[in-house]
Amino acid sequence: MGHIRLGNLPKTQKWRDLVRLIAGSGVSGGVLSATSYVEAIAAQTLGASRAGLDNAKHDSGVVYAFYMLTQVTLASRGSNWEDALARHGISLASDSxxxxxxxxxxAAIDRHVSRSSSGATDLSEMAQQSVGESLMSLAEKRTANLFAGSSDEVRNAIHTLSTKKGFGELGQRFFGRFVARFLNFYLSRATAAALGGPRLPDLADVAEFNEALRIHCDESARIVRDFCGEWYSKTAYREGIDLENASRFLAVAVRKLSSELEQQGGEV
Structure with a gap:
């Protein structure tokens, strides 16, 4: 299957307003910092590209990426986590x-996506990258070295994310990074168009804006942190986590986060 892309930028009045907002056109009070209107920009982007984010709820690659987070953390609870990981196509050696x-x-997500009817999509790649980024960023705090050590040390680090609190933190990081990547898909073009304007005069300002957006999305994803932890803990105990209930959960979590970003934008 070919790679399915999200498509062109939305051609709406709302999107043109967004580009003007980034560029600084029509904003009173002179030149503003890149972080000043990031909440409104995030909300307007969601409004202009809502259909794309809605598709994430039904994208098999996005669902599987989130499902893999649950399975890796659950595997760390067992006495032989390497065998548990192997059941999902993940192979670790003693010095991994x-x-x-x-x-x-x-690689496991790649194999799943390649077998799916839809194949790879922009959304599945964003989710895949967000899985790696969220695990690496949180494990970094819990291991001496990301590129050295042993499988047992990795298991111990991941095990701290297998609790209700730990998975809540992991879920927040995953959804925050995923939405940030989604918004950047659209905003990277808008910020490029605005480069040289009063708001974003050079590449350093674009980098500042992108970092502000990432932080904003991480913080906004706090709305799903407890939701993630409670669902993970209860579902794992009561019935076990599978692709079906992970898919249902992801749809609700994306809707919660989308609503939170839009509400914040309306308050600016």
Missing amino acids: TVFDLTSEIQ
Whole structure:
């Protein structure tokens, strides 16, 4: 199957308003910092590209990427986590590192996507990258070295994310990074168009804007942190986590986060 892309930028009045907002056109009070209107920009982007984000709820690659987070953390609870991981196509040696684990997870997601009827999509790639980034960023705090160590050290680091609180933190990081990547898909073109304007005069300002957006999405994803932890803990205990209930959960989580970003934008 070919790679399915999200498509062109939305050709709407709302999108043109967004580009003007980034460029600084029509904003009173002079030149503003890149972070000043990031909430409104994030909300307007969601409004202009809502259909694309809605598709994430039904994208098999996005669902599987999130499902793999649940399975890797659950595997860390067992006495032989390497065997548990192997059941999902993840192969670790005794001297494997966090980097090795994330590489194996990425490969497992690739194999799943290649077998799906839809094939790879922009959304599935964003989710896949967000899985690796969220695991690496959180494991970094829990291991001495991301590129050295042992499988047991990796398991110990991931095990801290297998609790209700730990998976809540992991879920927040995953959804925050996923939405940030989604918004950047559209905003990278808008910021490029605005480069040289009063708001974003050079590449350093674009980088500042993108970093502000990432932080904003991470913080906004706090709305799903407890939701992730509670669902993970209860579902794993009561019935076990599978692709079907992971898909249902992801749809609700994406809707919650989308609503949160739009509400924040309306308050600016």
